[in-house]
Amino acid sequence: METVKVITSKGELQGKKVSSKVGGVFYSFQGIPYAKPPVGPLRFKPPEPPEPWTGVRDASKEEAVTSHFVLSLFQPPEPPEPWTGPPEPPEPWTGVRDASKEGAVTPHIVIDLFQPPEPPEPWTGVRDASKEGAISPQIHMILQSYSGEEDCLFLNVYTPQWPVSRLKPVMVWIHGGGFETGSGFLNLDGSDVSANNGLRDQVMALTWVNKNISKFGGDPDNVTIFGESAGGASVHYLLLAPSAKGLFHKAIAQSGSALIPICHLSSSVSTQRAFRLGQALGCETKDPQHLADFLRTVPAEKIVLAHRKGLSKEERQHLMTIPFSTTEEFGSDAFIPGDPVKLMKEGRFHKVPFITGVxxxxxxxxxxxxxxxxDLSKIEKNFHNVVPYNMRHKLGTQRCKEIAEKLRKFYFENKPLTEExxxxxxxxxxxxxxxxxxxxxxxxxxxxxxxxxxxxxxxxxxxxxxxxxxxxxxxxxxxxxxxxxxxxxxxxxxxxxxxxxxxxxxxxxxxxxxxxxxxxxxxxxxxxxxxxxxxxxxxxxxxxxxxxxxxxxxxxxxxxxxxxxxxxxxxxxxxxxxxxxx
Incomplete structure (x- = not known):
């Protein structure tokens, strides 16, 4: 394996040269920490910058991933792999850090350690960046098996040129997953849990890109964010986030928007779900801080496996319900400073070239x-309850029934829901x-x-x-x-x-x-x-x-x-x- 080294703001990384399946060559740096590990007291808190390291960090392998971001320098001969996690600027390191490995993914929905990301600690020597990092604790949406680690705030960089001759455009991929796979959105009003940590992680990662991507041949003044599904909605949220200003210059949202009803919860609803989750895990309390402290003691796997128990019996009737998602916030440190529709009507979003579609x-x-x-027959029987949920109306009301009948007439011409x-x-x-x-x-x-x-x-x-x-x-x-x-x-x-x-x-x-x-x-x-x-x-x-x-x-x-x-x-x-x- 041919290795290459690069010095970032936190330390030195060792990546690798890779041959693509189409006969080209690119250079891979994986498992690069962009925030401190969201473990212990940092669980459920905003991301913090990573600490520096000494020596060379191996970046030739992937580490754990949370939000599965993929930092793809322009024109890589082969599409990059995504990565994920809740961030804050990393701390510098000394020596060469091995960047030949990747990191891991953040804990599924509820496990962003309940805190915004912090920058990573620096390291000494060369960090191996030849492998990917760990993924966050989560249940695979297809395989339905548990995997991942909480220490998962890593990203991967792929560049088509080495050594750097001229700066190229940068593309940052934000993966989907229904805000459940590889991201964290627990909200608990009245506690030290910060809301929308999954989005804060993305800003932390973009901050890392802004400070370091030029070392890999990327242009920090020409960054495009793109994502699909929850990743597409994340792209739109970043357009609305003041803290993301200047960190990207173009955006592509595929099958996702901040205005999709199931993507955005009221603060009260998300808090109620957090208390139901606590009850399911054995914590009977009405004190939000006590619940937050309790959840920090629960193994990530247990939280992941129980997270859908945050839904009420009524909520579980609906199709594709997301238990923990983006949440409205209040105060000066709110990630999204208001209702997304209101912000858009007032023109309070980053006005950059934009592609979006379905x-x-x-x-x-x-x-x-x-x-x-x-069960189609069950949906048919409860049609007046199931459909209006997506329209934020209280179930069982006369208004819900009226809307359900209009929907039935419009889409089904008053025919029942069957295989036909x-x-x-x-x-x-x-x-x-x-x-x-x-x-x-x-x-x-x-x-x-x-x-x-x-x-x-x-x-x-x-x-x-x-x-x-x-x-x-x-x-x-x-x-x-x-x-x-x-x-x-x-x-x-x-x-x-x-x-x-x-x-x-x-x-x-x-x-x-x-x-x-x-x-x-x-x-x-x-x-x-x-x-x-x-x-x-x-x-x-x-x-x-x-x-x-x-x-x-x-x-x-x-x-x-x-x-x-x-x-x-x-x-x-x-x-x-x-x-x-x-």
Missing amino acids: TSAEGKLALSDVFRSI TLEEFVAMQSDLIFNHGFYKTVTLQVERSNSPIYTYEYDHKKPAQLDMYPTGPEHIPGSCHAEELFFMFRNVYLSTDYEPDSADDRVRTYIIKFWTNFAKTGVLTSSVSRPRIYSGEEFVDLIANRRHIGPLYLPHARQKPRDAPPPGLCLHVPPIGILVPF
């Missing part, structure tokens, strides 16, 4: 193998969970920003080699949530090697070209298409050939299954008022 059948996720325990009406169910779930929040984000941002805004819809038939990926019934048309990721990154479980010049290979080329060209210039250009910026009347058409990435036509809501528009046609449809009244 897949053509996001709601198929609700019918995927992961959620296939869904699954396509209508998918359309409704797509709108309720993803599309309306996306649409609202775009319309509000266009009103208050002069920066370029591009929208897209991803619609490409999944290749047979990805059939193991649970994307719901195949007879329902459209691309499921997260399907585009198989054309952006390699996968450790499924083959993403596509036949040269096949439709799949071209889709991968198009996506990577669009995203990387945007990261370079802030303008969405490619040799395969000339997209138009949203004008208020129509959305941009990313790729005119609908077999690859089609034009955007939203919302999905319709009374009959829609026909695909002609290639290149972009339609602007008014929002549906009954969905999520803001």
